[in-house]
Amino acid sequence: MNKYSSITLFLAVVFLTTCKKENTSNIKLAQHCPPGFELTADNKCLCRSLYHQYKSLNNAGVGGLQTGLPKMRDGFSPQQIDLGRYLFFDPVLSGNKKLSCASCHIPQKGFSDGLARSTGFNGLPLNRAAPTLWNVAFLKSFFWDGRATTLEEQMQGPLYAENEMNNTESNLLATLNSIDQYRELFMQAFPDKKKNEIQLHEIYTAIAAFEASLISLNSRYDLYAHGFHQALKPNEIEGMNVFRSFVARCAECHTPPLFTNQQIAVLGTPEQDDLPFDPGAEKTFNDPSMRGGFKVPTLRNIAKTAPYMHSGKFKSLKEVVEFYNKGRGHAVPLNEKLSLHWHIWEPSLTATEIECVTDFLQTLTDESFLPSTPEKLPSGFLPSDKQNQIQ
Ligand code: HEC
Ligand code: HEC
Structure with a gap:
């Protein structure tokens, strides 16, 4: 074997072993718990x-x-x-x-x-x-x-x-x-x-x-709840008070600390124009009184998850708060008779109160424990939220 072919052989061996290493490179799963x-x-x-x-x-x-x-x-x-x-x-x-x-x-x-x-x-x-x-x-x-x-x-x-x-x-x-x-x-x-x-x-x-x-339990609202009052600004505190008030009654259903009481409630929210009326929980429980009823969603990180409601009908938090303010049953189709929840009423919030509630909802954002997206996957595919970003 001459000098060059032995170098080539050497390089080939190095190449093959590196490739082999790539293929079988072991992902080692975390030994520590996630934060929190x-x-x-x-x-x-x-x-x-x-x-x-x-x-x-x-x-x-x-x-x-x-x-x-x-x-x-x-x-x-x-x-x-x-x-x-x-x-x-x-x-x-x-x-x-x-x-x-x-x-x-x-x-x-x-x-x-x-x-x-x-x-x-x-x-x-x-x-x-x-x-x-x-x-x-x-x-x-x-x-x-x-x-x-x-x-x-x-x-x-x-x-x-x-x-x-x-x-x-x-x-x-x-x-x-x-x-x-x-x-x-x-x-x-x-x-x-x-x-x-x-x-x-x-x-x-x-x-x-x-x-x-x-x-997600470390938002500015949580700091406030644990006693650090400077965590919220005056308008946000006012919004929180409206949210918890007997007038708006938001907290009856969106109960802290998770901002949901985990029950089903019939609100009469509108559908997307091209979709028929969604019976919601009526189907799950075979109970006509639950027609148009949906699970009370958490409001944690709500500023991040527009559009809103099961239908995605509302584009902003302000639109959502305005929905609650527009009056009981205003969006229910004429041919539907729904057993609307008694806490859905007409709170007659002022424009400032609507703003404040909207501001308060933004204080529920906490993504400090956001997990990282894997760089590569065992299957060799790209993690698909990265694909989404590339498209
Ligand atoms: C094509 C889009 C899509 C994919 C893919 C998808 N989901 Fe969902 N997910 C939804 C939608 C839409 C809903 C609500 C559906 C409904 O309520 O009828 C939902 C609901 C959920 C819920 C219920 C949350 C709650 O508060 O009730 C969980 C949990 C969930 N998905 C986890 C997953 C997991 C885990 C996977 C992968 C195995 C997955 N989803 C794949 C669109 C998707
Ligand atoms: C009777 C219980 C009840 C009351 C009172 C109530 N909600 Fe809701 N809320 C719900 C239900 C149920 C939904 C989901 C309805 C749907 O998808 O059709 C919802 C949805 C929402 C959403 C959208 C969540 C998402 O992930 O899309 C926001 C924001 C919200 N409510 C804020 C409020 C505010 C602010 C108030 C007070 C003005 C309030 N809610 C009062 C039960 C209630």
Whole structure:
């Protein structure tokens, strides 16, 4: 072998070993909990917040500033949360490998998508707006009409709906199991598993773990609630007082600290012009008195998630507050008789009060625990919220 061919051989070996390294380069899942969580001795992440010093919602009345949090989903391991993060951003989870959870729940848009109606498989619009995922760990029911009772049950909606991610259980399993890197990551996240084969319930657990890590409880409003009064400006405090007043009654439904009482309420909000009346929770509970009823949404990070309501009909927070001020039932179609909630009335707020409430809603923004989008994915696809940004 002459000098040049041995150099070529040497370079070829170096090249091949580097390539091999690239292919099998191991992603190591996080060993630490996300911010806001404390790691226990048995490798579980428990949520820690100043709200834990207050009594629980059940025995503390309505709307108090220092009200405790309801029970939540925590106790996942750092590895499960981190694996869920990869899955959440990975379009390999959809039938055509183009849509990930993050396509419609974009972190930079408050985990919503900025659209009145989300865009599904084949680019067609869905019927409702994508809700935020901040603080879903505390929720008892999911979807606008409350039709799912766990995060695991909820995600099987978008994963397998023909007009959303359009996958099937068997195809999802086959796809993930064909990616060595994912097999390895599932072993890291579920070290007790018997088989080196990815199971559906592990996929659901990991995604739920990630969703349940999206905590937003450190807004300027929270500083105020914990006793730092300078955190809010006078107009915002005035807005908060209107929000909590017996005139506006916002806090009866949007109850602190989550700014939802987690109930269904019939408001009579308008639909998009081209859509028929949405029966909402009537269908879920087979109860005509719930016709047009929707789950009271959280108002955390609400400034980030326009447009608003299940229909995405209102473009700004001011439009929303004006809706409540326009009078009970003003947007209900003539042929509909709805059992409107008794707290929906005519508060007759002045223009200044409407401004102040709108200002107050902006103080509920806190994205300090925003997770980072993975740079690369085990599937080799681009994280799909990055694709969105490129397009
Ligand atoms: C094509 C867009 C789209 C995709 C993809 C998508 N979602 Fe959604 N998501 C929505 C819409 C729209 C709703 C509301 C639907 C309804 O209420 O009927 C929703 C609702 C939810 C909710 C309920 C929130 C609440 O407060 O009730 C959760 C949780 C959620 N999605 C998580 C996920 C996860 C996890 C994935 C990936 C497995 C995912 N979504 C994929 C559009 C999408
Ligand atoms: C009777 C319960 C109730 C009261 C009182 C109430 N809301 Fe709501 N709120 C809801 C429900 C239910 C929805 C979702 C309705 C829909 O999608 O059609 C909603 C939606 C909203 C939204 C849009 C959230 C999103 O993610 O799109 C905002 C903002 C809001 N309310 C603010 C207020 C303010 C401000 C007040 C007081 C003036 C108020 N609400 C009073 C139940 C209530």
